[in-house]
Amino acid sequence: MALGSSMAAGPGIAPRAPGSPRTAGRSARNYPHLVAAALGLDLVDVTYSGATTAHVLSESQRGAPPQIHALDGSETLVTVTIGGNDAGYVPMLFAAGLPRPVRRVPLLGARLRELLDPSARYLALAETGAALVEVGREIRRRAPHATVLFVDYLTLLPATGPAPPLRGADLTLGRHIAATLEQLTADAAKATGCGLVPAAEASRNHHAWSGTPWTTLPSLPIPGRPAPLHPNADGMRAVADLVVAAAA
Template identity: 65%
Template sequence: MTGRYVALGSSMAAGPGIRPRASGAPLAAGRSAGNYAHLVARQLSHDLVDVTFSGATTANVLTERQHGAPPQVSALTGAEDLVTVTIGGNDVGYVPYLVAAGLPAWVRSVPVVGRAVRGQLDVAARDAALAAVGESLRTVGRELRRRAPTARVLFVDYLTLVPPAGTAEVPFTEEQLHTAQRISDTLEQLTAAAAADTGCELVRAGDAGRAHHPWSDAPWTTRFGLPLPGRPAPLHPNAAGMRAVADLIIGQLA
């Protein structure tokens, strides 16, 4: 089976820190040769164009350059057999909220840095971003369908980052966990709605990963902590998670 496959999205698709790094990828992209797109392409013998980029928002997919890279949809030619996209979390500040929540409380009083941390923890700001991202996701779906009319277009939602309430060793308060879970659930629902409304398909990575949160016995994502060279980025998929998502995609395509 051979076809053109274009992978789009943010760090949740790029796989920062998962070795080896994708050949020729910009360093800022954090793009791994072990991300789900590469695994799918190898197994299905697809010709992969991977333009996933850490930090990407829906605007970077659609219209805005990122670190010199053109908008991700510019990679589409209309000859695609498969398109995948994981996007939206950076629009709503999902991982930045978790990072800010995991920092010691005293950091919030540090000049400049503290203001940024408090901004990420602003629940009203997160809610406003969630209210806006649904239409942005639908715009992504419509544009992918327009540019790749004969492809199977798959929205792939986010693997689970938030553990159940009461989980030991978690650096978040119960209130912060509740807010993070609400962000996660809403983003998942909005992604599903965008896929349904625009004639795209949905891969439910979040649903499959519920029992594989970072504090589980078999995690597919990493815990909060300091970024370390050669290790998957904190609060992001690990190699097992990328393999699991690739298997979900391959199963759906079959």
């Protein structure tokens, strides 16, 4: 069983998972599909691009029921990658990559400024920690016999140095969000008796600006290509290998 957001769904990595909603951005080569094939498991993949912890626990998303409802207690392995949208992580980086005059556009500019406001991001992160713990507890309650693995986010940003078009305070904020999400995910896994797959740590040298990236650079979305600031096919394969090792 795979739960989570676009970092697990794999938007733009062809081909699309058969029968999946187009809005889910669910790839047939995302890490859940690769793990299931490697371990010989039947897969139920309810990952959905844009999902928050609320969409996992209690809220429908574009007509899809809360992801947790897919669990029935028969699961052998459950993976979950979630929390980034609660914190506004990728939206914040996307906003930071836009030309600065866009921040003054009516309505849109207000949203961009909110995403780039450190105080707003810090508050969102504070709320994300408790939500991740609730996700872990509810998965453990509904799938008591399963191995449950939190899979954290692949590293997007270099630890130091430039990452154009991101710069200055925006880049610093993005690094802070990434580091905090990594720690909150580890804390939630420990607090709820779940395992942790440290994709962020494993991908430090494979950030989007590296010579061997596992994620994509900021840009405008291009049909048929992995979504900007998301895993590419190599990244999904790397995460799948980590999950298989953790589940062994």
